[in-house]
Amino acid sequence: MERVLIVEDEIHARTGLTELIESWGYRTEGAADGVEGLEKALSWKPAIVVTDLKMPRMDGMELLNRIGELPDHIAVVMMTAQGSIESAVEAMRRGAFDYVPKPVDPLRLRTILQNASRQHAETETARVGYSQRLRPDTGTLGPLVGTSERMKQVFSLIERIAPSNVSVLVTGESGTGKELVARALHELSSRHNKPFVAVNCAAIPETLIESEIFGHEKGAFTGALERRAGCFELAEEGTLLLDEIGEMPAATQAKLLRVLEDRKLRRLGSKTETPVDVRVVAATNKDPEQAVAAGELRGDLYYRLNVFNIQMPPLREHLEDIAPIAQKMIGDMNERHNCSVTGMKDSLLKKLMSYQWPGNVRELRNTIERATIMAGTGMLGLEHLPPQFGESGFSPVIGRPGRSSESDGARPSEVERYLEDQNTVRVEVGTTVDEAERQLILKTLMSTHNNKTKAAEILGISSKTLQNKLKEYSNNSALVD
Incomplete structure (x- = not known):
């Protein structure tokens, strides 16, 4: 549970923000001005500080500067009065994570806190790795792993x-x-x-x-x-x-x-x-x-x-790194999902190393995350993989093995399996790659209610690539427009 410090000299506003942020699942503390805020930042070590700009003794800008000198990474969110956009820009220049105008919009503040929490977790994970720099014995450089x-x-x-x-x-x-x-x-x-x-x-x-x-x-x-x-x-x-x-x-x-x-x-x-x-x-x-x-x-x-x-x-060119990469991922997933997986069985590692990984390390991470959640504890085994894993044409990432899924069309066998899994029209033998690709894209758009951003994410292609494809299919206006 992330700690959030609210620095606000107006007591009613401070109390209201404290109660609101607590209701979102954060631990909170309050401070009446920048001096008290800095003291609590030193002693309580919050992940995020939400501070007003105008305060007695020490204002928000000075507090931002002082927090930036601390060894711990703390995200600072600046609250600014309506119309003081120049102050907000200056705060961002000095390292503020974001700003929110007053009166505070709860939805915007909650989104900012979620983003700051995510960045804090990533930064702290990276900080441990980077403090080790390159370690030949473990083959790590921050979040990068490989021997x-x-x-x-x-x-x-x-x-x-x-x-x-x-x-x-x-x-x-x-x-x-x-x-x-x-x-x-x-x-x-x-x-x-x-x-x-x-x-x-x-x-x-x-x-x-x-x-x-x-x-x-x-x-x-x-x-x-x-x-x-x-x-x-x-x-x-x-x-x-x-x-x-x-x-x-x-x-x-x-x-x-x-x-x-x-x-x-x-x-x-x-x-x-x-x-x-x-x-x-x-x-x-x-x-x-x-x-x-x-x-x-x-x-x-x-x-x-x-x-x-x-x-x-690509991962297929350094398959020997799957073991150390997967082991690090298991540690990350244990912490994220409150699991206690201890490692992988040899049979699973052999299976992972026999696969070509068209989605590369991102696909491996998705596979390890699913397996860790399925197991919960103990050793990961073959039983924790999807039933179709390793079969010809299977890939959670739609794309040709060995090439970028963003820039290449799907092979017919992959498209066929994907459509079959989604209970949609099956691609028959003899269907061209272009037609199979067209069916896959249009069916995915239907499943997302024509949400192009979500469809592009599911398909593993860029939004621009999807737009270009849709121009080719513009004769089907019900799905393209």
């Missing part, structure tokens, strides 16, 4: 380039751990006490991506009711991960290139440029040179980002 030569090469490259400020391009199939590499680069750099911000370029509509990355001024476009800091400004002095960089629109790529070269950005609707100090790590599951040739990635941007390239190997 194979391939993973040792990755670890060595991360340690060598992390202290620098150069841009890095991380490549590899979906599920190989590219974001973990970016986090490792951040935590092993001098920027580790500053923000780490990750943005998925494929998950943001083209009409909003420039605003999300570079920010906008009030009135810059319809619906821009206030100034908003973009991801670059939120990551000031820290690290920005641009995931799926090949899905970024060409115009935005050109603007990104200028920011990387000039170290200045211009918010949408602004007449002035703002200096930025951000290390950029980009990631893609595509072959970047092929993406350049196809016009999906600007060549000049690719060469600017690709100062160093870290290639994450």
